[in-house]
Amino acid sequence: MKQTHNDCKEEPGLLVPVIDLNACEGKGPCIDVCPYHVLEMDSISDDTYKHLSFFGKLKTAVHGRDKAQVIKPDLCHSCGLCVTVCPEKAIKLKRR
Numbered sequence: 229m230k231q232t233h234n235d236c237k238e239e240p241g242l243l244v245p246v247i248d249l250n251a252c253e254g255k256g257p258c259i260d261v262c263p264y265h266v267l268e269m270d271s272i273s274d275d276t277y278k279h280l281s282f283f284g285k286l287k288t289a290v291h292g293r294d295k296a297q298v299i300k301p302d303l304c305h306s307c308g309l310c311v312t313v314c315p316e317k318a319i320k321l322k323r324r
């Protein structure tokens with residue numbers, strides 16, 4: 229059954245998405261699926277790039293520096309849609 233944002237049960241901001249930047253390939257379905265515009269695609273900084281793992285840097289070389297970023301964590305309703313839709317399994321919801 230397809231989940232909608234009406235299925236969200238948590239208070240906004242209790243859980244927040246955490247992006248594994250070593251896994252994210254910047255494909256962006258998480259951006260499109262989020263009903264609350266919590267995420268956006270943006271290029272990672274040189275400093276963030278420096279701290280990626282070997283495989284993270286390899287992925288970034290192939291797919292570019294655009295990766296999902298959490299811009300409005302307070303608006304996350306913990307619906308899990310972004311977690312489900314990510315083809316790289318790069319998103320987890322974590323308690324603040």
Ligand code: SF4
Nearest residue numbers: 262304305307308310
């Ligand atoms: S769980 Fe993901 S899709 Fe759902 S509100 Fe939070 S960031 Fe948006």
